[in-house]
Amino acid sequence: MSDRSQAGIVGAGSIGVAWAVTFARGGWRVRVQDPDPGRVELVRAEARERLDRLAAHGLLDEEPGPVADRIEAGSELAWAVGEADLIIESAPERLEIKRGVYEGVLAAAPEGAVVASSTSALPPSELFEGLAGAERCLVAHPTNPPYLLPVVELVPASFTAEATVARARELFGSVGMEPILVRSEAEGFVVNRLQGAILREAYCLLRDGVATADEIDLAVRGGLGRRWALTGPFETADLNTRGGIASHAQKMGPAYARMGAERGQDDPWTPELVAQVEAERRRLLPLDEWDSRVLWRDEQLMRVEATRRGK
Ligand SMILES: NC(=O)c1ccc[n+]([C@@H]2O[C@H](COP(=O)([O-])OP(=O)(O)OC[C@H]3O[C@@H](n4cnc5c(N)ncnc54)[C@H](O)[C@@H]3O)[C@@H](O)[C@H]2O)c1
Structure with a gap:
Protein backbone atom coordinates (compact mmCIF):
# COMPACT_ATOMS: atom_id res chain seq x y z
CA MET A 1 0.00 0.00 0.00
CA VAL A 182 -13.29 33.78 -3.19
CA ARG A 183 -14.75 35.43 -0.13
CA SER A 184 -18.36 35.68 -1.26
CA GLU A 185 -20.50 33.73 -3.70
CA ALA A 186 -20.28 36.43 -6.36
CA GLU A 187 -21.73 35.12 -9.63
CA GLY A 188 -18.86 34.21 -11.97
CA PHE A 189 -16.43 34.19 -9.01
CA VAL A 190 -13.32 36.27 -9.87
CA VAL A 191 -11.98 34.84 -13.14
CA ASN A 192 -15.20 34.98 -15.11
CA ARG A 193 -16.12 38.42 -13.74
CA LEU A 194 -12.82 39.79 -15.03
CA GLN A 195 -13.29 37.95 -18.31
CA GLY A 196 -16.84 39.31 -18.48
CA ALA A 197 -15.72 42.92 -17.95
CA ILE A 198 -13.37 42.68 -20.94
CA LEU A 199 -15.88 40.86 -23.12
CA ARG A 200 -18.66 43.36 -22.35
CA GLU A 201 -16.43 46.25 -23.41
CA ALA A 202 -15.23 44.30 -26.48
CA TYR A 203 -18.85 43.90 -27.61
CA CYS A 204 -19.52 47.62 -27.03
CA LEU A 205 -16.45 48.66 -29.04
CA LEU A 206 -17.50 46.36 -31.89
CA ARG A 207 -21.12 47.60 -31.77
CA ASP A 208 -19.99 51.22 -31.86
CA GLY A 209 -17.74 50.57 -34.87
CA VAL A 210 -14.59 51.56 -32.96
CA ALA A 211 -12.68 48.48 -34.18
CA THR A 212 -13.24 45.08 -35.81
CA ALA A 213 -13.42 41.84 -33.79
CA ASP A 214 -9.92 40.87 -34.89
CA GLU A 215 -8.49 44.30 -34.10
CA ILE A 216 -9.99 44.09 -30.61
CA ASP A 217 -8.43 40.63 -30.21
CA LEU A 218 -5.12 42.08 -31.44
CA ALA A 219 -5.29 44.75 -28.72
CA VAL A 220 -5.15 41.89 -26.22
CA ARG A 221 -2.92 39.30 -27.95
CA GLY A 222 -0.40 41.86 -29.19
CA GLY A 223 -0.51 44.16 -26.16
CA LEU A 224 -2.48 43.81 -22.98
CA GLY A 225 -2.51 40.00 -22.90
CA ARG A 226 1.24 39.59 -23.16
CA ARG A 227 1.73 41.73 -20.09
CA TRP A 228 -1.15 40.00 -18.34
CA ALA A 229 0.67 36.70 -18.81
CA LEU A 230 3.18 38.15 -16.34
CA THR A 231 1.34 40.68 -14.21
CA GLY A 232 -2.33 41.18 -13.35
CA PRO A 233 -4.28 44.42 -13.81
CA PHE A 234 -3.15 45.94 -10.50
CA GLU A 235 0.54 45.08 -10.94
CA THR A 236 0.39 46.19 -14.58
CA ALA A 237 -0.88 49.63 -13.55
CA ASP A 238 1.59 49.71 -10.65
CA LEU A 239 4.53 49.15 -13.03
CA ASN A 240 3.23 51.49 -15.73
CA THR A 241 3.55 54.64 -13.66
CA ARG A 242 6.55 55.81 -11.67
CA GLY A 243 5.29 56.17 -8.12
CA GLY A 244 3.18 53.03 -8.49
CA ILE A 245 -0.54 52.41 -8.40
CA ALA A 246 -1.41 55.49 -6.28
CA SER A 247 0.26 57.72 -8.84
CA HIS A 248 -1.48 55.79 -11.66
CA ALA A 249 -4.89 56.28 -10.00
CA GLN A 250 -4.26 59.97 -9.57
CA LYS A 251 -3.23 60.46 -13.21
CA MET A 252 -5.56 58.03 -14.93
CA GLY A 253 -8.50 57.73 -12.50
CA PRO A 254 -10.60 60.57 -14.00
CA ALA A 255 -10.25 59.21 -17.57
CA TYR A 256 -11.23 55.68 -16.48
CA ALA A 257 -14.18 57.13 -14.51
CA ARG A 258 -15.39 58.92 -17.69
CA MET A 259 -15.10 55.66 -19.70
CA GLY A 260 -17.09 53.84 -17.01
CA ALA A 261 -19.76 56.56 -16.95
CA GLU A 262 -20.14 56.20 -20.74
CA ARG A 263 -21.18 52.57 -20.02
CA GLY A 264 -23.53 53.59 -17.19
CA GLN A 265 -21.07 52.49 -14.51
CA ASP A 266 -20.44 54.45 -11.35
CA ASP A 267 -17.80 52.66 -9.30
CA PRO A 268 -15.30 55.38 -8.42
CA TRP A 269 -11.77 54.55 -7.31
CA THR A 270 -12.23 56.29 -3.96
CA PRO A 271 -9.15 57.43 -1.99
CA GLU A 272 -9.85 54.61 0.52
CA LEU A 273 -9.97 51.98 -2.23
CA VAL A 274 -6.78 53.24 -3.86
CA ALA A 275 -5.07 53.33 -0.45
CA GLN A 276 -6.08 49.69 0.11
CA VAL A 277 -4.57 48.57 -3.20
CA GLU A 278 -1.51 50.74 -2.65
CA ALA A 279 -0.92 49.18 0.80
CA GLU A 280 -1.12 45.65 -0.63
CA ARG A 281 1.10 46.48 -3.61
CA ARG A 282 3.76 48.13 -1.43
CA ARG A 283 3.80 45.05 0.82
CA LEU A 284 4.46 42.96 -2.30
CA LEU A 285 6.78 45.45 -4.00
CA PRO A 286 8.40 48.24 -1.99
CA LEU A 287 8.90 51.32 -4.19
CA ASP A 288 12.69 51.02 -3.98
CA GLU A 289 12.38 47.69 -5.87
CA TRP A 290 10.11 49.18 -8.53
CA ASP A 291 12.82 49.78 -11.16
CA SER A 292 14.16 46.24 -10.91
CA ARG A 293 10.64 44.79 -11.22
CA VAL A 294 10.08 46.87 -14.38
CA LEU A 295 13.33 45.41 -15.78
CA TRP A 296 12.14 41.91 -14.80
CA ARG A 297 8.88 42.48 -16.69
CA ASP A 298 10.78 43.60 -19.79
CA GLU A 299 13.09 40.57 -19.57
CA GLN A 300 10.08 38.27 -19.33
CA LEU A 301 8.44 39.97 -22.32
CA MET A 302 11.67 39.36 -24.26
CA ARG A 303 11.49 35.66 -23.35
CA VAL A 304 7.85 35.53 -24.47
CA GLU A 305 8.76 37.20 -27.76
CA ALA A 306 11.74 34.87 -28.30
CA THR A 307 9.48 31.85 -27.69
CA ARG A 308 6.87 33.28 -30.04
CA ARG A 309 9.57 33.56 -32.74
CA GLY A 310 10.53 29.93 -32.05
CA LYS A 311 13.96 30.78 -30.63
N1 LIG B 1 -14.36 22.86 -19.98
C1 LIG B 1 -13.95 23.96 -19.35
O1 LIG B 1 -13.30 24.86 -19.91
C2 LIG B 1 -14.26 24.12 -17.88
C3 LIG B 1 -13.48 25.01 -17.11
C4 LIG B 1 -13.71 25.11 -15.76
C5 LIG B 1 -14.72 24.36 -15.17
N2 LIG B 1 -15.48 23.53 -15.93
C6 LIG B 1 -16.54 22.74 -15.26
O2 LIG B 1 -16.09 21.41 -15.11
C7 LIG B 1 -17.21 20.53 -15.17
C8 LIG B 1 -16.97 19.49 -16.26
O3 LIG B 1 -16.83 20.16 -17.48
P1 LIG B 1 -16.21 19.44 -18.78
O4 LIG B 1 -15.93 20.52 -19.75
O5 LIG B 1 -15.12 18.51 -18.37
O6 LIG B 1 -17.49 18.60 -19.28
P2 LIG B 1 -17.52 17.32 -20.22
O7 LIG B 1 -18.87 17.29 -20.83
O8 LIG B 1 -16.29 17.28 -21.09
O9 LIG B 1 -17.39 16.11 -19.18
C9 LIG B 1 -18.39 15.74 -18.27
C10 LIG B 1 -18.22 14.24 -17.98
O10 LIG B 1 -19.09 13.90 -16.90
C11 LIG B 1 -19.59 12.61 -17.18
N3 LIG B 1 -20.81 12.39 -16.39
C12 LIG B 1 -22.10 12.52 -16.77
N4 LIG B 1 -22.91 12.19 -15.73
C13 LIG B 1 -22.10 11.85 -14.69
C14 LIG B 1 -22.34 11.40 -13.37
N5 LIG B 1 -23.56 11.26 -12.89
N6 LIG B 1 -21.27 11.10 -12.61
C15 LIG B 1 -20.02 11.26 -13.07
N7 LIG B 1 -19.73 11.68 -14.31
C16 LIG B 1 -20.76 11.98 -15.11
C17 LIG B 1 -19.81 12.58 -18.68
O11 LIG B 1 -19.87 11.24 -19.16
C18 LIG B 1 -18.58 13.34 -19.16
O12 LIG B 1 -17.50 12.45 -19.42
C19 LIG B 1 -18.44 21.40 -15.41
O13 LIG B 1 -19.04 21.72 -14.18
C20 LIG B 1 -17.85 22.66 -16.03
O14 LIG B 1 -18.64 23.81 -15.82
C21 LIG B 1 -15.26 23.36 -17.28
Missing part, protein backbone atom coordinates in the same frame (compact mmCIF):
# COMPACT_ATOMS: atom_id res chain seq x y z
CA SER A 2 1.52 3.30 -1.11
CA ASP A 3 1.53 6.29 1.23
CA ARG A 4 0.87 8.65 -1.67
CA SER A 5 -2.14 10.97 -1.46
CA GLN A 6 -5.08 9.88 -3.56
CA ALA A 7 -7.52 11.90 -5.64
CA GLY A 8 -10.96 10.73 -6.70
CA ILE A 9 -12.06 12.46 -9.89
CA VAL A 10 -15.76 12.13 -10.70
CA GLY A 11 -16.51 12.80 -14.38
CA ALA A 12 -13.93 12.01 -17.07
CA GLY A 13 -14.53 14.80 -19.56
CA SER A 14 -12.07 17.58 -20.46
CA ILE A 15 -11.71 18.83 -16.91
CA GLY A 16 -11.73 15.41 -15.22
CA VAL A 17 -8.85 14.19 -17.39
CA ALA A 18 -7.00 17.46 -16.92
CA TRP A 19 -7.31 17.17 -13.11
CA ALA A 20 -6.06 13.57 -13.34
CA VAL A 21 -2.95 14.78 -15.20
CA THR A 22 -2.43 17.59 -12.67
CA PHE A 23 -2.59 15.34 -9.60
CA ALA A 24 -0.66 12.42 -11.11
CA ARG A 25 2.09 14.85 -12.14
CA GLY A 26 2.06 16.12 -8.55
CA GLY A 27 2.84 12.59 -7.31
CA TRP A 28 -0.69 11.52 -6.34
CA ARG A 29 -2.50 8.31 -7.15
CA VAL A 30 -5.65 9.14 -9.09
CA ARG A 31 -8.88 7.24 -9.64
CA VAL A 32 -11.19 8.63 -12.28
CA GLN A 33 -14.85 7.62 -12.49
CA ASP A 34 -17.38 8.11 -15.26
CA PRO A 35 -20.69 6.32 -15.93
CA ASP A 36 -19.93 6.33 -19.67
CA PRO A 37 -17.78 3.24 -20.52
CA GLY A 38 -16.50 5.05 -23.60
CA ARG A 39 -14.99 7.77 -21.43
CA VAL A 40 -13.55 5.25 -18.94
CA GLU A 41 -11.85 3.52 -21.86
CA LEU A 42 -10.17 6.73 -23.05
CA VAL A 43 -8.99 8.32 -19.79
CA ARG A 44 -5.56 6.75 -19.56
CA ALA A 45 -4.71 7.25 -23.24
CA GLU A 46 -5.80 10.91 -23.13
CA ALA A 47 -3.85 11.53 -19.94
CA ARG A 48 -0.76 9.83 -21.41
CA GLU A 49 -0.97 11.97 -24.54
CA ARG A 50 -1.02 15.16 -22.42
CA LEU A 51 1.83 13.90 -20.23
CA ASP A 52 3.93 13.10 -23.32
CA ARG A 53 3.39 16.65 -24.56
CA LEU A 54 4.33 18.13 -21.19
CA ALA A 55 7.49 16.00 -21.19
CA ALA A 56 8.35 17.12 -24.74
CA HIS A 57 8.33 20.72 -23.46
CA GLY A 58 10.46 19.82 -20.44
CA LEU A 59 7.54 20.38 -18.08
CA LEU A 60 7.52 16.99 -16.39
CA ASP A 61 9.98 16.02 -13.65
CA GLU A 62 9.55 12.27 -14.31
CA GLU A 63 9.15 10.06 -17.35
CA PRO A 64 5.52 10.19 -18.56
CA GLY A 65 5.04 6.41 -18.17
CA PRO A 66 5.27 6.15 -14.37
CA VAL A 67 3.13 9.30 -14.01
CA ALA A 68 0.43 7.85 -16.28
CA ASP A 69 0.60 4.57 -14.33
CA ARG A 70 -0.64 6.39 -11.25
CA ILE A 71 -3.97 7.03 -13.03
CA GLU A 72 -6.73 4.41 -12.99
CA ALA A 73 -10.22 4.69 -14.45
CA GLY A 74 -13.47 2.90 -13.70
CA SER A 75 -17.23 3.25 -13.55
CA GLU A 76 -17.81 2.62 -9.83
CA LEU A 77 -18.16 5.78 -7.76
CA ALA A 78 -17.45 4.11 -4.39
CA TRP A 79 -14.23 2.59 -5.81
CA ALA A 80 -13.07 6.00 -7.07
CA VAL A 81 -13.69 7.98 -3.88
CA GLY A 82 -13.53 5.35 -1.08
CA GLU A 83 -9.85 5.98 -0.20
CA ALA A 84 -9.49 9.52 -1.52
CA ASP A 85 -8.03 12.49 0.36
CA LEU A 86 -9.61 14.87 -2.15
CA ILE A 87 -12.59 14.31 -4.41
CA ILE A 88 -13.13 16.59 -7.38
CA GLU A 89 -16.51 16.40 -9.08
CA SER A 90 -16.17 17.31 -12.75
CA ALA A 91 -19.56 16.13 -14.04
CA PRO A 92 -21.75 18.14 -16.46
CA GLU A 93 -22.80 21.64 -15.39
CA ARG A 94 -26.28 20.60 -14.24
CA LEU A 95 -27.37 21.06 -10.64
CA GLU A 96 -29.42 17.85 -10.40
CA ILE A 97 -26.58 15.70 -11.81
CA LYS A 98 -24.04 17.24 -9.46
CA ARG A 99 -26.24 16.92 -6.36
CA GLY A 100 -26.87 13.27 -7.20
CA VAL A 101 -23.12 12.75 -7.43
CA TYR A 102 -22.46 14.36 -3.99
CA GLU A 103 -24.91 12.06 -2.24
CA GLY A 104 -22.99 9.05 -3.53
CA VAL A 105 -19.63 10.68 -2.86
CA LEU A 106 -20.41 11.70 0.71
CA ALA A 107 -21.73 8.24 1.51
CA ALA A 108 -18.56 6.52 0.24
CA ALA A 109 -15.71 8.99 0.93
CA PRO A 110 -13.43 8.74 3.97
CA GLU A 111 -14.46 11.10 6.77
CA GLY A 112 -11.56 13.51 6.39
CA ALA A 113 -11.82 13.86 2.61
CA VAL A 114 -12.45 17.25 1.04
CA VAL A 115 -15.17 17.30 -1.64
CA ALA A 116 -14.72 19.93 -4.36
CA SER A 117 -16.76 20.85 -7.42
CA SER A 118 -15.18 22.12 -10.65
CA THR A 119 -18.35 24.06 -11.48
CA SER A 120 -17.87 27.16 -13.62
CA ALA A 121 -20.87 29.05 -12.33
CA LEU A 122 -23.07 27.21 -9.81
CA PRO A 123 -22.83 28.70 -6.30
CA PRO A 124 -21.67 26.31 -3.55
CA SER A 125 -24.69 27.10 -1.35
CA GLU A 126 -26.98 25.69 -4.08
CA LEU A 127 -24.73 22.75 -4.86
CA PHE A 128 -24.29 21.47 -1.31
CA GLU A 129 -27.20 22.92 0.75
CA GLY A 130 -28.77 20.34 3.07
CA LEU A 131 -26.37 17.48 2.29
CA ALA A 132 -25.06 15.44 5.20
CA GLY A 133 -21.37 16.40 5.11
CA ALA A 134 -21.89 19.81 3.45
CA GLU A 135 -19.24 21.30 5.77
CA ARG A 136 -16.61 19.26 3.84
CA CYS A 137 -17.66 20.68 0.46
CA LEU A 138 -16.63 23.72 -1.57
CA VAL A 139 -16.17 24.85 -5.18
CA ALA A 140 -12.70 24.55 -6.75
CA HIS A 141 -13.07 26.22 -10.15
CA PRO A 142 -10.09 25.66 -12.46
CA THR A 143 -9.23 27.38 -15.69
CA ASN A 144 -8.78 24.91 -18.50
CA PRO A 145 -6.36 23.09 -18.49
CA PRO A 146 -5.28 23.19 -14.83
CA TYR A 147 -1.97 21.42 -15.54
CA LEU A 148 -0.91 24.55 -17.47
CA LEU A 149 -2.93 27.29 -15.73
CA PRO A 150 -2.32 27.11 -11.99
CA VAL A 151 -5.11 29.35 -10.70
CA VAL A 152 -7.98 27.60 -8.90
CA GLU A 153 -10.83 29.53 -7.30
CA LEU A 154 -11.82 28.09 -3.93
CA VAL A 155 -15.36 29.16 -3.09
CA PRO A 156 -16.79 28.06 0.27
CA ALA A 157 -20.46 28.35 1.23
CA SER A 158 -21.40 29.79 4.62
CA PHE A 159 -21.67 26.23 5.95
CA THR A 160 -18.24 25.08 4.62
CA ALA A 161 -15.89 24.50 7.58
CA GLU A 162 -12.82 26.70 7.80
CA ALA A 163 -10.77 23.53 8.19
CA THR A 164 -12.10 22.36 4.80
CA VAL A 165 -10.92 25.57 3.15
CA ALA A 166 -7.51 25.33 4.82
CA ARG A 167 -7.13 21.67 3.80
CA ALA A 168 -8.24 22.40 0.24
CA ARG A 169 -5.63 25.16 -0.03
CA GLU A 170 -2.99 22.74 1.19
CA LEU A 171 -4.01 19.86 -1.11
CA PHE A 172 -4.33 21.94 -4.30
CA GLY A 173 -1.14 23.82 -3.37
CA SER A 174 0.71 20.50 -3.01
CA VAL A 175 0.39 19.86 -6.76
CA GLY A 176 1.42 23.38 -7.78
CA MET A 177 -2.03 24.94 -8.02
CA GLU A 178 -2.32 28.54 -6.80
CA PRO A 179 -5.64 29.01 -5.00
CA ILE A 180 -7.65 32.24 -4.84
CA LEU A 181 -10.03 32.29 -1.89
